[in-house]
Amino acid sequence: MDRKRKVLVVGSGGREHALCWKLAASPRVGEVLCAPGNAGIQRHARCVPVGATDLDGLVALARSEGVDLTVVGPEAPLAAGLVDRFQAEGLRAFGPARAAARLEASKVFTKDLMARAGIPSAGYRVFEDLGAALAHIAGIETFPVVLKADGLAAGKGVIVARDRGEAEDAARLILEARAFGEAGRRLVVEDFLAGEEASFMAVTDGRTVLPLATSQDHKPVFDGDRGPNTGGMGAYSPAPVVTPAVFDAVMERIMRPTVAFMDREGCPYRGVLYGGLMIQEGEPRVLEFNCRFGDPEAQPILMRLRSDLMELFEAAEAGRLDEVRLEWDPRAAVCVVLASKGYPGGYEKGKVIHGLEEAAAMEDVMVFHAGTAMEDGRYVTAGGRVLGVTALGDDIQEAIHRAYQAVERISWEGMHYRTDIGAKAARHLGG
Incomplete structure (x- = not known):
């Protein structure tokens, strides 16, 4: 193998922690940097205090560190044109250019595009x-x-x-x-579209569309999908609602046509294409597109990915995605988000987190940090969504049980979480 790569991950949430963790495990990678990162990411990457939308700072960091590839986690820097800026500077970055990132940055752009392309939506x-x-x-x-x-x-x-x-x-x-x-x-x-939601993510180099494992997010803050929407309170993979027939329909009617249409429009899409879907009686329709990994869906998906994530990103960035075959752990994965009291509204920071080491020591469990900081040698809360407790199990019921066993070991003042993550999948499977 040629020399090991240096990778920069942009962002500071649970998704970025999962990306850093998975990239650090790649035999192709020598070092992972994260800008700005968080307290938990420091275990897998060298965190650098450069903001995710500080384009000048990120370019300077990538150049001074000799970064081989930059992986952009959140949507804001993509919408701001970070990939365009890197390409103009002769630097390699994984993610869609600004024009393509409008699929997430503008609902109007996306609705108009889907109407013209014949993509099923509302x-x-x-x-x-x-x-x-x-x-x-x-x-x-x-x-x-x-x-x-x-x-x-x-x-x-x-x-x-x-x-x-x-x-x-x-x-x-x-x-x-x-x-x-x-x-x-x-x-x-x-x-309004009735049915059941699912998250469908694929990696594309602008021509080839390589689907990832299916997943389902839980947006509302309270059990039973009640309360205001959040960035996501938990997720699981695979999603039983995406049957093999639905999977094929999504690829043939939504994912491939969208990528092909954007290519014909002179706006090629490279990166992660995320379709937020509503499925009713086996028919998928698009609620929205996102231009990056979902958070928290990335956590269970990356827990199940057995293939080399760096190989996947490099192939997509270089236009060689047709050469890649992905291998998945057949087990199920469940992620439960632990949030601060008051989220998605106002919340307090600085609450001391207890039980992290005990939870992280459990077999087939990863505790991904989202909104954490280190104060006086202790982990404290520093965001609305604080942790993503993610577990593997032989089936969805075992993954749910293991994830909540780990959750029970963690506490801080005002900690809030949903107790029904994965229940929809269990119902599909007769659990």
Whole structure:
């Protein structure tokens, strides 16, 4: 084998911890850097205090450190054009260019693209004027409806309105109060899609589309999918709702056509393409696209990946993805997110975390850090989503049991988590 690579991972959450952990295990990798990283990532990578959207700082870091490949975790630096900037500087980066990242950065761009490409999704209307939006809502006869801020809102810019009053309030919140900032400059009002959600991720080099293991996220903050949406409260893989027939339909009707259409449009998509799907009676439709690994879906997916992650990223970046075959652990994986009290609203930081070592020492368990810091030699909370406790099991029930066994060993003041992660999968399988 030729010399070992130096890899830079951009980001600071649980997804980035999982990426650093998996890349550090690659025989191709000599060192992993993470900018800015977090307290847990330090175990697998050298953390450098450069922000994820500090494009100048990241370019300087990659150049000074002789980084061979930069892997971009979150959506914000992709939408800001980090990959374009790296390519202009002669540096290698894995992820979509800014124009392609509009698939996540702009709901309007994506809805228009899907309409033109014939990708199955919900009917929609776009508004910039509150009066026009309210007039449209007044004429809606069937509820619920879905209202979305056009731009990036950390996974929280989507509101499901159960009646006309809620829809009017949501429109005012997005367009008038600008609760999601500039993301709310435009409003998308969508038909509601019934069914069961699933996350479908694939790696693409712009031509070849290589699917990853299926997964399912849990967005609402409380059990039973109640409460406001979050960045994700837990995930599992595989997702039984994605049957072999559904899997084939997603690839043939959604993933491959989307990548091919963008290529024809002169906007090739390279990186991770994430389809947030709604599946009803075996028919998949797109709720949204993301332009990176899901968080927390990345955690159970990477726990199950047996192949070399660095080989996958290098092949995708170089346009050689057709040469790659992925191998998966047949076992199931479950990730339970531990969050701060009050999340996704306001929350306190600096709470001392207990039991980390005991949980991490369990067999087939990884505790991925998201919002943590180190103070006086102790791990403390530093974010809304703090940890992603992820476990493997021979089946989904065993993975659920093991993950929650590990969760029980961890505590801090105000710790909150859902107790039903994986329950949908268990029901599918008769558990």
